[in-house]
Each structure stands twice: as structure tokens, then as C-alpha cells.
Amino acid sequence: MATVNVMENLVMEKLAERLAVMDCCKCDRCINDMLAVALNELQPKYVNTRKGELFTRIDATKQQNAIDLDVAITKAIETVTAAPHKD
Numbered sequence: 001m002a003t004v005n006v007m008e009n010l011v012m013e014k015l016a017e018r019l020a021v022m023d024c025c026k027c028d029r030c031i032n033d034m035l036a037v038a039l040n041e042l043q044p045k046y047v048n049t050r051k052g053e054l055f056t057r058i059d060a061t062k063q064q065n066a067i068d069l070d071v072a073i074t075k076a077i078e079t080v081t082a083a084p085h086k087d
């Protein structure tokens with residue numbers, strides 16, 4: 001049983017949903033940059049059991065968490081799209 005940051009899974013899912021309808025670069029590098037920006041905005045949620053992961057996922061659907069997630073993802077997409085492939 002590994003320790004995982006469930007926030008990472010949630011951000012990846014949400015980001016994929018948003019990018020599906022967006023006209024911007026979706027290469028691995030940009031997606032990883034977006035993930036990094038979004039995850040730095042959010043509180044990590046580490047769990048080490050399958051059960052814990054499910055509970056945290058349900059928790060993340062609560063309104064404030066959903067808003068925070070949306071804001072962080074919007075910021076991440078805007079930041080990376082404004083300056084893609086920047087070192």
C-alpha cells in the first residue's frame with residue numbers, strides 16, 4: 001500500500017476535462033507544468049489506504065474544495081499557456 005496524494009489524481013482528472021475543450025498546447029511538458037502549478041496552489045491530501053482515497057475523493061466534491069480545485073486549474077492553464085515551454 002503506497003502513500004499517495006489524492007489531490008494529484010483529482011487535479012489530473014479535472015485538468016484533462018478542461019483541456020479536452022481548450023485550444024492550447026497539450027504536450028507532456030505543458031501538462032506537467034500545469035499539474036505543478038495547480039498542485040502548488042492546493043493543500044496536498046495524503047492517504048495510504050484505498051479506503052482513505054475514496055473518502056478523500058468524496059470530500060473533494062464538497063463545494064469549497066471544488067471551487068479551490070477549479071481556481072487552481074484555471075490559474076495553471078493560464079500561466080502555462082501564457083508562457084509555454086519556458087525554462
Ligand SMILES: [Zn+2]
Nearest residue numbers: 025026027030
Ligand atoms: Zn507544450
